Amino acid sequence: MPAPAFHVEYVLRLADSTLVLGQRLAEWCGHGPMLEEDIALTNVALDLVGQARLLLSHAALLENKGRDEDALAYFRDEPEFRNWTLLELPNGDGSHNDYAVTIARNLMFSALAVPLWEALAGSADQGLAQIAAKSVKESRAHLRHASEWTVRLGDGTQVSHDRMQSALDRLWPYANEWWDDDPVDVAVAKAGIGPMLGTLKPVWDRTMDAILAQATLARPAHTAFLSSGKLGRHSEHLGYLLAEMQSLARSDPGAQW
């Protein structure tokens, strides 16, 4: 019997967010600013894709439509993806990669992922709880990596400081989507499946404020901007990402390595 729609939607938000960020970070493979960072980012990407595989398989089980992780990753179109918009944005301004943007996004996301996995480890959904207990260890390492680079760049040269600040200013409004709890968030919280993300904001604020202070960066001002990727309404960037990610599986269905 399929799980309620809100349950599947919630798991897909997590699954698609980790998948899309994993794909974005993998774009740095072979292009990192230095060898160690090239390896670090591809390792983080590998963790995220690993989490996405578990979550997509779990979502497939919950929806009970005979699909598997590959069907969900490769054969859904843009409006069916439920990732938060932040994760699909390019690694820079769209034409040039910018390491500050990559680090700022990893910082914002991992600062959310850690308390989110911690809360989900106690989920009434046993499968989700197991994935969360496993993933939190990896997200803690991602948060450490991103926070170290935020401090290094923010408290670095005038150029690195300004670029890090401008990356934060650019990405900050996309966090609003997390705190704007909708009926899906309310229903999963009521069912004991997961927290409303809005309840994690104080923890996220504390983490961000501590790191930004060390990095001599200013916390961007709050704006009313609200993205809607979790509802399937995405920015123009997701389509290009999916086109690249899905092209092989669609041109040669069932392809095996």
Added chain:
Amino acid sequence: MVISEADPLLAQAAALAASVPDPEIPVITLGDLGIVRAVRREAGRIVVTITPTYTGCPATEVIAADVRQILVENGFADAQVRLTLSPPWTTDWISETGRERLRAYGIAPPGRAGMLPEAVMRFVPRKRSDGEVSDLTAARQRIPLRVAQKAPIACPNCGSIETEQLSEYGSTPCKAIHRCLACREPFDYFKPY
């Protein structure tokens, strides 16, 4: 590892599964790594349960295939391999033998993961916001440092504890790159996880 009861065939299957070398670090076995979680008999067939190290570890599927192969080759034709996520694997499950084998191979074995505090960073800022150079001692007291740094990592080549981290990420998800300041050799460090 859970083995249901005194049963020579189960014990044999468990020993076979535990003897499979890790595909990435072949000097240690799955038994040394602590990833074989249970060996049971279900409806007459042997079922081996293993747990992945990292969620995205590409070796997981190879490991499952290797375990199945060694069991089939030794007469357990209908043996099955299952994956479990819970409880999540930790490097604390690597055996003493495994640690010694890692060291002999040139990989510093992991410190205790259970001792890692919840620090989000370990940098000390060079400047305070008012532009003054900060008092490093005071700053270090404010920022919890990782125990991994306090417990020194010994060089697997010469044994010196005068070592430093070059990169937290290395050739596989489980390793960091360090170097020895005494013998000057770089080496892999198996990260506590």
